[in-house]
């Protein structure tokens with residue numbers, strides 16, 4: 001503890017330029033200090049309350065660019081999902097990102113990058129073209145499917161374990177249905193759960209790419225009863241969505257609404273409540289698939305031999 005009462009657990013640093021990051025990693029490496037590199041602060045990793053190491057806050061790397069000719073988006077480490085929605089919409093393009101505005105774009109991508117548009121827009125990791133990163137071994141590296149491809153493979157899923165990603169470049173698509181999405185929301189009495197769950201289950205095998213469905217359970221204090229909320233998101237024209245929207249009627253919804261929203265309007269509605277987390281505390285075999293673990297261990301030995309990225313989501317020694 002120092003004279004101001006701070007312990008090592010309280011250390012945080014905010015690099016402003018890329019060289020700063022390399023210097024910080026060099027010092028961490030020389031002194032065996034582990035670190036965490038947050039941006040959006042929405043990490044689902046267990047143990048944020050008990051960080052022992054250095055926090056390298058990346059929020060100053062706030063730059064992004066949209067290349068309309070190449071259909072590419074390049075984001076810096078400080079960019080949040082919410083920063084991108086309107087600029088992408090204005091450019092007539094769409095990209096793979098999560099639902100919640102305050103989540104880091106790169107942070108979300110590292111754990112999948114899942115959103116309601118996943119069926120048509122893909123996962124964030126699958127649209128990633130290349131990343132520029134400072135590895136724990138102090139190298140500044142560009143990784144893609146053709147350069148440092150093993151590292152690129154590891155980053156696309158177990159990403160928070162290999163390097164500090166300073167920028168990431170994604171493939172974009174043209175907007176679907178001119179950027180308009182149909183949202184249908186129905187509330188059912190909790191007592192009708194079996195027919196609602198049957199309806200939900202009926203999509204197990206053949207959910208159309210354009211459609212995403214979320215299901216929420218809540219307690220209505222006014223009605224003093226449980227409720228089920230089923231929300232449909234259709235990335236296409238309402239005429240195509242209508243049969244799916246009509247199908248909910250068989251379960252006798254208490255209320256229902258249908259809206260056609262622009263992309264920014266949709267994500268404004270999703271802000272603060274639609275959370276699609278990629279993983280919890282199930283463990284490495286569940287997060288990354290048991291068959292992938294040996295390959296991940298080799299990449300870890302190469303790129304982070306001292307396990308400096310061990311604060312959250314660590315790849316354990318025994319892996």
Ligand SMILES: Cc1cc2nc3c(=O)[nH]c(=O)nc-3n(C[C@H](O)[C@H](O)[C@H](O)COP(=O)(O)OP(=O)(O)OC[C@H]3O[C@@H](n4cnc5c(N)ncnc54)[C@H](O)[C@@H]3O)c2cc1C
Pocket residue numbers: 036037038039040041042043044045058077097098099100102103104105106107108109110111112113114115159160163164165166274275276277278312313
């Ligand atoms: C309310 C909420 C809503 C969510 N919604 C979605 C969603 O719709 N879709 C989805 O896919 N996920 C979603 N998630 C999960 C989220 O994507 C992950 O928890 C993600 O790790 C958060 O990233 P962050 O940058 O906001 O968090 P942080 O806590 O800042 O970072 C999380 C982890 O990523 C690492 N990291 C972040 N940036 C970098 C970088 N540039 N280089 C290296 N490592 C980095 C950090 O070190 C840390 O280990 C949600 C989570 C919450 C809490």
